[in-house]
Amino acid sequence: MTKKVTPKLVMAILSAGMLSFLGILDETATTVTFPTLIKEFSITTDQVQWVNTLVLLVIATIVPISSQISLRFATKKIFIAGIVFFMLGLVIDIFTPRFDLLLVGRAFQGIGTGIGLPLMYNIILAKVPKDKLGFMMGIGTMITAAAVALGPVFGGIVTALLTWRWIFIISIFLAVISTFTGSYSITQLNKLQQVKFKYGQWLAIAVSLVLLMLGFTSIAKNHFWSFQVAGCLAIGLVSLGIWLKLAWHDHHALISPQLFLNLRFSMQLICYCFAKIATLALGFIFPIYVQTVNHGSVSLAGWIMLPGAICDALMAAAAGKILDKKGARLPIMVGIIASLAGVTMMTVWGIHLSNLAIILLYALYYGGYGMCFSSLMTSGLTSLPAKDHAQGNAIFNTLQQFSGALGTALAGTLIAISQNNHQLLRQQTTAIGARWTFIVLLGLIVLNLIIAIVFVPRPKTIHQN
Known part of the structure; x- marks a missing residue:
C-alpha cells in the first residue's frame, strides 16, 4: 500500500503531538510559577523542584517499555490511555489544596x-512516505520546540492575569480537543x-532511577551517611546491578547494557x-533569579x-x-564552545x-545547546550498527528524561542549601546558590568539550561505523 500524507494523517500526527506539546508546555510553564508555589504552599526551593523533576522521572521510567506497549496494545488505545492519565493529572492539579496532591497530579501527567x-x-x-519523512519529522520537532518557547511566556502571563491553576485549566480544554481529533484520525501502526513484558528488567530500571534521584535530592536536608541519602543511593546502585545481571545475556532486553561497551556511543x-542537565538547571534557576x-x-x-x-x-x-x-563534529564543537562561553560569563557575574x-x-x-544537542544524538546513534539503532534510541530517550530531572534537582538542591544560611537575605542566598550551580555546570561543559574533541568522529570517519 502506497504511503500518502493525507489530511487525516496530518490530524493524527498533530493529535498525538498535542499530548507531548502539553506535557512540555506545562513543564516549562510551571517553572516560572515556582516562587508563587513556594509562597502559596509554604515549601522550600528543593521541594518545589519536584513539580517538574517528578514528571521527568516518571517519563524516564515509562519510556523503556514504550516499544513493548506499542506491540501489545492497539495504537488508538495507547493514545486514549495517555490522554486519560494526563487529564486525570490535570484535574487533580486544578483542584488540589495541598502540595503533595499537586505532585500526585503531576505524576499522572508524567x-x-x-x-x-x-x-x-x-x-x-x-x-x-520517505520523500516527506524529513519534512514531517521537522514538523514533529517544531511542535516540541514551540512548547519549550511558549511555555515560560504562557505560564508567566496566565499566572499574572489569573492564577497558576489556569495553566492546567487551559491545558484540559486543549486535551479534550485532541481526544476527539485523535480518536477519529489515529489508526493501527503495527x-x-x-x-512477554520484561517486568523484572523494567522494575529494576525504575527502582534504580527513582532511588538515585531521591538520594541526590535529599542532600539538602540530610547528611550524606543518612539512610535518606547514602541508603537510597546504595539501593539504587544495587538495583542497577540487578538490571545488568538480568539484561546482560538477554538478546531481547528492554535496554541492552552491552551497547555501552561502544566507547564512541557511550561518550557522546x-x-x-x-x-540536558545544564539546560534544565538553567531553566529552573533563571525564573527564580528574575523574581x-x-x-521582577x-x-x-x-x-x-x-x-x-x-x-x-x-x-537546531x-x-x-x-x-x-559537514558531519556532526562541526555543529557539536561550535555548540559546546558557545554554551561554554555563556556559562563561563554566568559564573563570573553569577551574583550580579x-x-x-x-x-x-x-x-x-x-x-x-540547540546546535549540539540533536547532533550528539545523531552522531551517537550512527556509532552503532543499524540493528541496534532502536535500542540506542531508547537509551537516549530514557537518559534524556532522567538527566533533565537531575538538572532540575541539582539546581533546586544547591539553591536550597544556600538558602539555609539565614544570616543573609533570601535574594543573596538565592544568587549564591545560583552561582554554585553555574560552577558545577561549567565543569560539566568543560568535560563535554574534552570528550567531544576525543570521541566525536571527524566527517571522513562518520560513515565507516
Missing part, C-alpha cells in the same frame, strides 16, 4: 506524557503481538546527558526565557543542515546578573 511522547514519531515513521551519550533576586514579575520571568528558546529552535534547524553537509545579562547569556547558551 505517565500520560511518557505513554504519548513516542507515539507522534511512531506515526510519522510508520505512515509518512501488527499486535503477544510479547554522556555529552548529551551533561547538556527573587531581581524582583512572573510574566517578566516568562518573557526573559523566550529569546533563548527561539535561539535553540533556530540553531541550522545544525541539521550543517550536519548533512541583570535581566538583560540573563537574556543575552541564556540565548548564547541555549543557541549553543
Whole structure:
C-alpha cells in the first residue's frame, strides 16, 4: 500500500503531538510559577523542584517499555490511555489544596506524557512516505520546540492575569480537543503481538532511577551517611546491578547494557546527558533569579526565557543542515564552545546578573545547546550498527528524561542549601546558590568539550561505523 500524507494523517500526527506539546508546555510553564508555589504552599526551593523533576522521572521510567506497549496494545488505545492519565493529572492539579496532591497530579501527567511522547514519531515513521519523512519529522520537532518557547511566556502571563491553576485549566480544554481529533484520525501502526513484558528488567530500571534521584535530592536536608541519602543511593546502585545481571545475556532486553561497551556511543551519550542537565538547571534557576533576586514579575520571568528558546529552535534547524553537509563534529564543537562561553560569563557575574545579562547569556547558551544537542544524538546513534539503532534510541530517550530531572534537582538542591544560611537575605542566598550551580555546570561543559574533541568522529570517519 502506497504511503500518502493525507489530511487525516496530518490530524493524527498533530493529535498525538498535542499530548507531548502539553506535557512540555506545562513543564516549562510551571517553572516560572515556582516562587508563587513556594509562597502559596509554604515549601522550600528543593521541594518545589519536584513539580517538574517528578514528571521527568516518571517519563524516564515509562519510556523503556514504550516499544513493548506499542506491540501489545492497539495504537488508538495507547493514545486514549495517555490522554486519560494526563487529564486525570490535570484535574487533580486544578483542584488540589495541598502540595503533595499537586505532585500526585503531576505524576499522572508524567505517565500520560511518557505513554504519548513516542507515539507522534511512531506515526510519522510508520505512515509518512520517505520523500516527506524529513519534512514531517521537522514538523514533529517544531511542535516540541514551540512548547519549550511558549511555555515560560504562557505560564508567566496566565499566572499574572489569573492564577497558576489556569495553566492546567487551559491545558484540559486543549486535551479534550485532541481526544476527539485523535480518536477519529489515529489508526493501527503495527501488527499486535503477544510479547512477554520484561517486568523484572523494567522494575529494576525504575527502582534504580527513582532511588538515585531521591538520594541526590535529599542532600539538602540530610547528611550524606543518612539512610535518606547514602541508603537510597546504595539501593539504587544495587538495583542497577540487578538490571545488568538480568539484561546482560538477554538478546531481547528492554535496554541492552552491552551497547555501552561502544566507547564512541557511550561518550557522546554522556555529552548529551551533561547538556540536558545544564539546560534544565538553567531553566529552573533563571525564573527564580528574575523574581527573587531581581524582583521582577512572573510574566517578566516568562518573557526573559523566550529569546533563548527561539535561539535553540533556530540553531537546531541550522545544525541539521550543517550536519548533512559537514558531519556532526562541526555543529557539536561550535555548540559546546558557545554554551561554554555563556556559562563561563554566568559564573563570573553569577551574583550580579541583570535581566538583560540573563537574556543575552541564556540565548548564547541555549543557541549553543540547540546546535549540539540533536547532533550528539545523531552522531551517537550512527556509532552503532543499524540493528541496534532502536535500542540506542531508547537509551537516549530514557537518559534524556532522567538527566533533565537531575538538572532540575541539582539546581533546586544547591539553591536550597544556600538558602539555609539565614544570616543573609533570601535574594543573596538565592544568587549564591545560583552561582554554585553555574560552577558545577561549567565543569560539566568543560568535560563535554574534552570528550567531544576525543570521541566525536571527524566527517571522513562518520560513515565507516
